[in-house]
Amino acid sequence: MAAVGRFLERPKGLLIAVLAALAALAGFDGGKAGLPPSLVMAALAAMLVDAPILRRRKGRWVFPDGALLTGMIVAMILSRKEAWYVAPATAALAVLGKYPLRGRSANVFNPAALALVVSYYVFDPGEDWWGAQPGASTVAALVLIVAGAYVANRVNRLPALLWFLGVYFLLFTATAFVGNPRNVAEIYRAPDVFMTLYFAFFMVTDPPTSPPRERDQRIFGAIVAAISYAVFEFFGTAWFLLAGLLLGNAWEAWRRSRAG
Numbered sequence: 001m002a003a004v005g006r007f008l009e010r011p012k013g014l015l016i017a018v019l020a021a022l023a024a025l026a027g028f029d030g031g032k033a034g035l036p037p038s039l040v041m042a043a044l045a046a047m048l049v050d051a052p053i054l055r056r057r058k059g060r061w062v063f064p065d066g067a068l069l070t071g072m073i074v075a076m077i078l079s080r081k082e083a084w085y086v087a088p089a090t091a092a093l094a095v096l097g098k099y100p101l102r103g104r105s106a107n108v109f110n111p112a113a114l115a116l117v118v119s120y121y122v123f124d125p126g127e128d129w130w131g132a133q134p135g136a137s138t139v140a141a142l143v144l145i146v147a148g149a150y151v152a153n154r155v156n157r158l159p160a161l162l163w164f165l166g167v168y169f170l171l172f173t174a175t176a177f178v179g180n181p182r183n184v185a186e187i188y189r190a191p192d193v194f195m196t197l198y199f200a201f202f203m204v205t206d207p208p209t210s211p212p213r214e215r216d217q218r219i220f221g222a223i224v225a226a227i228s229y230a231v232f233e234f235f236g237t238a239w240f241l242l243a244g245l246l247l248g249n250a251w252e253a254w255r256r257s258r259a260g
Contacts, residue, residue: 011155011207012065018147019072019131019202025140026076026130036130038087039075045088046071049095070094073112073202076131082123090119106208108253113203113242120239127238129191132198144194148201157205159214163221164204168196171229187232199241209249216255224248 007013023035050067071091078087094115101108119125133140152161172184186192204210204224211220228244231237 011151012069014154015069015151015202016065016072018151019069019076021147022131022133022140022144023072023076025143026133036075036080037084038078038080038082039072041084042075042078042087042091043068043071046074046091046095049092053095053099067091067095070098070111070115073131074115076198077112077116077127077129078119079126079128080130082125086119086123086125089123090115090125093118106256107249108209109246109249110203110206110209113245113249117239117242117246129195129198132191132194141194144197144201148197152201152205155205155207156212157207157210157217160210160217160221161200161205163218164200164225165196165221167222167225168200168229171225175233196241199245203245204248209252211252211255216252220248220252223251 020035023039046067047064050064051061054062054064071088071094074091074094075087078090094111097114097118098107098109098111101114116127120127133144149158149161152158169187172187175184187196204221211217224244224247226244227247228241231240231243237243
């Protein structure tokens with residue numbers, strides 16, 4: 001129990017527990033008990049790929065908690081109705097993609113976001129963001145918001161979270177006033193609003209690929225929001241949020257290289 005307590009005190013351990021709770025709530029909300037097979041398979045695939053790589057890099061066996069997180073996030077975004085191999089293959093791709101695309105101290109891109117975009121062109125999967133509780137009850141939605149805000153605070157990324165959400169909804173609200181509100185109405189409805197919250201809580205605030213200082217977090221959050229909005233408006237692609245995050249990651253990598 002002491003070891004479990006220490007694990008949950010770490011940001012990765014806390015996030016794993018939160019995502020597992022959200023996944024269980026989503027399954028229960030849909031009338032199914034337990035975790036979906038795609039979630040379990042994606043998490044196992046990511047860990048099996050990452051464990052030997054970490055063993056070679058560190059000289060000892062360590063628990064691949066980062067890979068577990070990546071596999072869970074990938075599976076909770078992809079549709080549970082996809083072929084059995086899509087989620088684990090995408091999770092494995094996410095782990096493999098983070099090593100060649102690294103700066104001196106951290107990943108350049110969020111591994112899950114990058115792999116999901118690549119998977120879109122390889123497997124053409126559906127993305128229903130079921131882990132974000134798109135058809136959730138009020139209780140499940142409150143759990144998502146409270147737990148997500150708590151995690152963002154624990155990893156010291158609240159400015160990035162708040163600036164992303166503020167700029168994102170400000171841009172879409174302004175568009176509704178200036179143009180046809182029907183074109184952006186879906187942004188404020190389920191499942192899109194839950195998708196945006198999940199993305200903001202657990203991907204925009206990813207510590208390795210987001211800036212640590214408050215000033216840089218504000219810029220980062222605004223960049224991700226503005227690019228996501230632009231991709232949605234001009235291209236309408238399903239991965240508009242992921243595109244904003246990846247370009248925000250690129251800006252953060254450039255900033256670190258200049259500061260380094």
